[in-house]
Amino acid sequence: MKIKQNELNKYVKKIRESSAKITPQRLEILKVLLRNKDEHYTTEDIIKQLKNKKIGQATVYRTMELFCQAGILKKVNFKNEDIARYDLVDLTVPHFHHHLVCNNCGRVMEITEDLLETLEERIESVYNFKVTDHELVIKGVCATCQTGENHEQT
Ligand SMILES: [Zn+2]
Ligand SMILES: [Zn+2]
Ligand SMILES: [Zn+2]
Incomplete structure (x- = not known):
C-alpha cells in the first residue's frame, strides 16, 4: 500500500502535538504502520518489516508505546492473546x-462506519456522560465460515 504524503503529515503533526520528536527511526516505523493499515501487527511483526533498516528492537518497543500515548496507535486484543497487537x-x-472477529477462523474485519x-446520543442525555471514543469487538461467524467452505480452526 502506497503512502500519501498528506496522510503521513497528519500523523507526524499528531506526534509532534504530543511533544514527541520525529526521529528518522520513528518515521520508518510510522511508514510501516501506514503501509499496513489493515493489519493488527505485534511489535515483532513491525521488527520483521524493518529488518533492513538497522533499528534496535528496544527502539521499536519504545516507539510503539510512544505512538499509543500520542493517540495514533491503539492496543487491540481480539483473542485473549498474551502479546499486544496494535x-x-x-x-x-x-x-x-x-472489529468483527470470526469465532471459527479467527479472521478480523474492520468496519469504518460508526x-x-x-447509542451515543442516548448515553449523553440519559447518563450525562460525554462520549469521546469506543472500542467495539463483535463476535460471530464470517461469510466464508457460514458457507462451510472454511475448515480452518484457531
Ligand atoms: Zn470465519
Ligand atoms: Zn482495526
Ligand atoms: Zn462513535
Missing part, C-alpha cells in the same frame, strides 16, 4: 473503527 487510528474520523450515533 492498530493505527484513523485521524480523519472522531471515533475508533469496530453506526453508534443513537
Whole structure:
C-alpha cells in the first residue's frame, strides 16, 4: 500500500502535538504502520518489516508505546492473546473503527462506519456522560465460515 504524503503529515503533526520528536527511526516505523493499515501487527511483526533498516528492537518497543500515548496507535486484543497487537487510528474520523472477529477462523474485519450515533446520543442525555471514543469487538461467524467452505480452526 502506497503512502500519501498528506496522510503521513497528519500523523507526524499528531506526534509532534504530543511533544514527541520525529526521529528518522520513528518515521520508518510510522511508514510501516501506514503501509499496513489493515493489519493488527505485534511489535515483532513491525521488527520483521524493518529488518533492513538497522533499528534496535528496544527502539521499536519504545516507539510503539510512544505512538499509543500520542493517540495514533491503539492496543487491540481480539483473542485473549498474551502479546499486544496494535492498530493505527484513523485521524480523519472522531471515533475508533469496530472489529468483527470470526469465532471459527479467527479472521478480523474492520468496519469504518460508526453506526453508534443513537447509542451515543442516548448515553449523553440519559447518563450525562460525554462520549469521546469506543472500542467495539463483535463476535460471530464470517461469510466464508457460514458457507462451510472454511475448515480452518484457531
Ligand atoms: Zn482495526
Ligand atoms: Zn462513535
Ligand atoms: Zn470465519
